[in-house]
Amino acid sequence: MANRKNHLSPQKVYKPKRCWVGDTHKIIYDTYEEAELAAEVAAYDHDPTVKLKPYKCPYADHYHISST
Numbered sequence: 784m785a786n787r788k789n790h791l792s793p794q795k796v797y798k799p800k801r802c803w804v805g806d807t808h809k810i811i812y813d814t815y816e817e818a819e820l821a822a823e824v825a826a827y828d829h830d831p832t833v834k835l836k837p838y839k840c841p842y843a844d845h846y847h848i849s850s851t
């Protein structure tokens with residue numbers, strides 16, 4: 784008998800490294816340093832005048848970067 788794929792099992796589902804913060808689907812960084820580095824890289828890639836800042840996610844134990 785074929786195992787029915789249970790996509791509703793929360794513990795088995797791999798969570799992508801992103802989370803919803805307000806209306807934004809944000810990339811998750813495990814450490815502040817990682818977010819800081821990503822912010823620097825993003826600044827070079829996009830607009831150096833836009834200040835990107837790492838911050839602790841209010842919902843979980845990880846970090847995001849924000850331009851605000």
Ligand SMILES: [Zn+2]
Nearest residue numbers: 802840842843
């Ligand atoms: Zn988050």
